[in-house]
Amino acid sequence: MKKDSPGAKVIYARYFLPTLTDLAMRNRELSRLRAQWIARARGEVLEIGIGSGLNLPYYSSEVRHIYGIDPSAELQRLARKRLHSVAVPVDFLLQSAGQPVPLPEESIDTVVVTWALCSIEDPARALLQARRVLKPAGQLIFIEHGRAPEAGVRRWQSRLTPAWKHIAGGCHLDRKVDDLIAGAGFQIAELSTSYLSGPRLLTFMYRGIANRGPSAPVDCGEAAGRRPG
Numbered sequence: 015m016k017k018d019s020p021g022a023k024v025i026y027a028r029y030f031l032p033t034l035t036d037l038a039m040r041n042r043e044l045s046r047l048r049a050q051w052i053a054r055a056r057g058e059v060l061e062i063g064i065g066s067g068l069n070l071p072y073y074s075s076e077v078r079h080i081y082g083i084d085p086s087a088e089l090q091r092l093a094r095k096r097l098h099s100v101a102v103p104v105d106f107l108l109q110s111a112g113q114p115v116p117l118p119e120e121s122i123d124t125v126v127v128t129w130a131l132c133s134i135e136d137p138a139r140a141l142l143q144a145r146r147v148l149k150p151a152g153q154l155i156f157i158e159h160g161r162a163p164e165a166g167v168r169r170w171q172s173r174l175t176p177a178w179k180h181i182a183g184g185c186h187l188d189r190k191v192d193d194l195i196a197g198a199g200f201q202i203a204e205l206s207t208s209y210l211s212g213p214r215l216l217t218f219m220y221r222g223i224a225n226r227g228p229s230a231p232v233d234c235g236e237a238a239g240r241r242p243g
């Protein structure tokens with residue numbers, strides 16, 4: 015093999031995983047949750063891990079602008095194909111949500127994160143970044159899968175995560191989503207948890223709304239950046 019030719023892992027991650035992710039995330043139950051929760055977004059929106067843009071059709075006319083962060087250029091390309099389904103401007107930021115977000119402090123009304131906290135390498139850092147740019151009266155809307163309530167299911171989630179994350183784009187099965195969100199300083203205002211249909215390892219869902227929380231803005235150690243053009 016030539017020194018600079020991509021290996022099988024790179025080819026899988028670049029060419030197959032984005033299409034598989036897009037297909038997997040399009041099922042009817044997930045769409046129902048998107049319709050229910052994304053409709054509550056308002057004003058300036060920051061979507062973390064926007065992926066292939068499957069939330070775009072569900073934003074209401076109360077939204078003025080969407081910033082979508084995702085490090086996958088391939089998923090971003092798929093998301094651009096869905097721009098016709100949303101009436102407001104969308105700017106894509108091709109980066110990890112754990113890196114400094116180039117938006118001013120307290121400039122965002124709604125942060126949206128759906129099925130991405132499982133995949134983000136450092137979700138705590140990404141949430142701190144999101145909180146930094148959220149206005150004091152802003153809200154975080156989340157729909158995520160994560161750690162199950164039953165000890166037996168949890169054990170298997172933890173056992174399988176090291177292998178699963180290699181084939182599923184870094185996805186962790188066993189993250190406790192409400193604790194991650196609260197740990198970043200957010201105050202959870204609404205939380206529903208339940209299984210969807212399918213394997214219990216994958217289908218325990220956390221969805222809800224969190225407020226920014228009362229404490230002082232979190233210092234992520236980076237200056238607030240400019241808005242992307």
Ligand SMILES: C[S@@+](CC[C@H](N)C(=O)[O-])C[C@H]1O[C@@H](n2cnc3c(N)ncnc32)[C@H](O)[C@@H]1O
Nearest residue numbers: 039063064065068086110111128129130133134
């Ligand atoms: C299962 S997909 C969900 C995509 C989309 N949120 C949805 O609801 O269909 C997980 C997403 O997290 C993104 N992701 C992974 N690491 C990330 C990071 N460090 N920062 C932001 N997004 C990340 C992936 O590229 C992918 O788009």
